Structure formats: structure tokens, C-alpha cells
Amino acid sequence: MNGVHDLGGEHGMGPIQYEKDEPVFHAAWEGRIYAMNRVMGAWRKWNLDASRHQIELLPPADYFRMTYYERWVESLTQRIVKGGLATRAEIESGNAAPGSPKATPPVTTANVATALIRVSARRPVAMSPRFQVGQHVRARNINPIGHTRLPRYARAKSGTIDRDHGVFLFPDTNAHYLGEKPQHVYSVRFSARELWGDQAKPQDAVYIDMWDDYLEPA
Amino acid sequence: MIDPRGVLREFGLALADDVEVRVWDSTAELRYLVLPERPAGSEQLSEEALAALITRDAMIGVAKVAFPQKGARL
Numbered sequence: 001m002n003g004v005h006d007l008g009g010e011h012g013m014g015p016i017q018y019e020k021d022e023p024v025f026h027a028a029w030e031g032r033i034y035a036m037n038r039v040m041g042a043w044r045k046w047n048l049d050a051s052r053h054q055i056e057l058l059p060p061a062d063y064f065r066m067t068y069y070e071r072w073v074e075s076l077t078q079r080i081v082k083g084g085l086a087t088r089a090e091i092e093s094g095n096a097a098p099g100s101p102k103a104t105p106p107v108t109t110a111n112v113a114t115a116l117i118r119v120s121a122r123r124p125v126a127m128s129p130r131f132q133v134g135q136h137v138r139a140r141n142i143n144p145i146g147h148t149r150l151p152r153y154a155r156a157k158s159g160t161i162d163r164d165h166g167v168f169l170f171p172d173t174n175a176h177y178l179g180e181k182p183q184h185v186y187s188v189r190f191s192a193r194e195l196w197g198d199q200a201k202p203q204d205a206v207y208i209d210m211w212d213d214y215l216e217p218a
Numbered sequence: 219m220i221d222p223r224g225v226l227r228e229f230g231l232a233l234a235d236d237v238e239v240r241v242w243d244s245t246a247e248l249r250y251l252v253l254p255e256r257p258a259g260s261e262q263l264s265e266e267a268l269a270a271l272i273t274r275d276a277m278i279g280v281a282k283v284a285f286p287q288k289g290a291r292l
Contacts, residue, residue, distance in 0.1 A: 008219040008220070008243065009219050009220045011220075015228050016225060016228040016229060018228065018229060018230075022274075048247075120247070121246070121247035122247075149245040149246065150245075151219075151243065151245065153219060153220075165246070165248055168246060168247065185246050185248070187242075192239075192241075195219075195220075196220050200220075201223075201235070201239070203236075203238040203239075204222070204238060204239040204240070204241075205238070205239075205240050205241070206219065206240075206241045206242075206243060207240060207241070207242045207243065208243045208245055209243070209244060209245045209246035209248055210245070211246075
């Protein structure tokens with residue numbers, strides 16, 4: 001979707017707020033939310049791409065007002081409710097409703113390491129790549145209302161295949177549980193001038209990971 | 219994306235005009251490891267001594283690794 005999360009090339013966001021000796025978390029609750037998000041994933045009610053899409057669906061004004069982990073709280077809450085793990089009333093009160101079912105198997109200290117293993121997005125599928133290293137390609141000009149990893153700033157721009165990363169599941173379908181649609185992912189080199197015009201230095205470039213479906217021959 | 223040299227300046231790193239800047243937009247489930255450039259004059263250093271020069275900022279690609287000159291106070 002064309003949302004405010006897709007910030008590449010935007011102006012007016014202010015300078016980098018450089019923090020010396022930046023801590024991993026700025027408050028204890030952020031670490032708790034990080035942990036809860038990982039643990040709740042163990043029940044496989046959603047996947048990583050669906051989680052990302054849930055954050056994209058935040059209303060733009062809320063998105064900019066919230067801090068990074070405040071977005072996680074809202075996104076996690078919505079996924080928990082959608083996934084049927086708890087109701088919003090239960091989350092807000094902190095108590096399970098009487099008679100509500102418990103998710104099984106429970107995540108305990110004994111199985112937490114297994115529960116937290118991240119599933120790779122790489123797929124061992126043998127398929128020939130549509131594009132070869134060195135080939136000129138163009139990013140398709142698509143504007144899907146669902147999840148996509150194709151940045152707006154790269155659409156309809158031309159580049160060169162720099163390397164072939166192999167076969168991965170396709171987030172655009174996986175985020176909506178429409179199948180994994182495995183396909184090649186390439187690193188594509190776009191010259192900075194192709195993307196941003198003459199203000200960019202002629203030798204600079206942006207390398208973007210692109211799924212096969214995002215590309216067409218140039 | 220649009221002004222990587224400006225962002226690096228905000229981190230305190232000014233790059234010469236003839237340096238080639240490559241921005242990697244990690245849109246897929248692939249992550250890139252920054253390998254800091256070995257500072258001139260450090261050729262004789264051991265692995266441990268080199269590791270001691272590394273900073274967080276060098277590992278995220280927003281700072282160069284500084285090599286203390288002879289006689290500098292550490």
C-alpha cells in the first residue's frame with residue numbers, strides 16, 4: 001500500500017537524532033513488548049509480513065505521533081485480537097475473561113528457545129531466474145493496496161541486476177495468507193541519478209532487494 | 219535514501235566528493251554486515267588490537283575507524 005511507512009526520499013523529517021552510547025531499549029516496557037511480540041508469534045497466528053502490514057495500516061497521523069515500540073503495541077494488540085488469542089477488553093483489563101480458552105501448548109521457560117526460532121524466508125525450490133546478473137531491468141509501476149516491499153521511489157526506474165540472492169517467499173502474497181509464491185530475489189543497482197536526478201553524485205547508487213515479480217526487462 | 223552524504227554528515231562523517239556511496243535498502247529478509255575499512259598505519263596490528271579500534275558507529279557504517287597516531291594520548 002502507498003502508506004506513510006514508505007519514507008524513502010521524503011523531506012522535512014528533521015536531522016538524525018544522534019545518541020552517543022545509545023541503549024538497546026530506552027525504557028523497560030520496550031524490552032517487554034519486544035519479548036511479548038516474539039513469544040506471541042509462537043502460536044503461528046500470523047507471519048512476519050502480516051505483522052509488518054498491520055503496522056502499515058495505522059492511520060498516518062497515529063503512525064507519526066507514535067514511537068517505534070508504541071506502534072508495536074498497537075500492531076500486536078490488533079494481531080492478538082484478530083488471531084482470537086484475547087479480546088481487546090482482556091488486554092485492557094489485564095485479566096482473562098471467565099471461561100476463555102487458553103492457547104496451547106503454553107510457552108514456558110522449557111520450550112521458549114524452540115518457540116523463538118525464526119523461520120527462514122528462503123525456500124529450497126529449484127527454479128530458473130528470469131533475469132541474469134548484469135541484465136538491465138525496470139521496476140514495475142505497481143500500486144497494490146496490500147503489502148509490498150517495492151519502495152515507491154524505485155517504481156518505473158531502471159537498474160541493473162547486481163546479484164541473485166536465490167529463492168524466497170513473496171511478502172506481497174504471504175502477508176495476506178495468499179500463498180508463499182516462491183521466487184528469485186535480486187539485488188538491483190539503481191544509479192542515484194536515475195532515482196533522484198542531477199542533484200545526486202554520478203558515481204553513487206542504491207541497491208534494492210527486488211523480487212522477480214517486481215521487475216520487467218528494460 | 220535521497221541524501222546519504224547529508225545523513226553521514228549528521229553522524230559526523232564527511233566523505234570526499236570522489237568517494238562512491240552505495241546505499242543498501244534491505245527490503246528482503248537479507249541483512250548486510252558492515253566491514254569497516256582498515257585504517258592506514260594499522261598493518262602491523264594484531265586481531266585483538268584491531269578489534270579494540272572498532273566502535274558501534276563503525277559497525278553500522280556511519281563512522282570510519284580511527285587509528286591513533288604515534289605519540290597520541292590514549
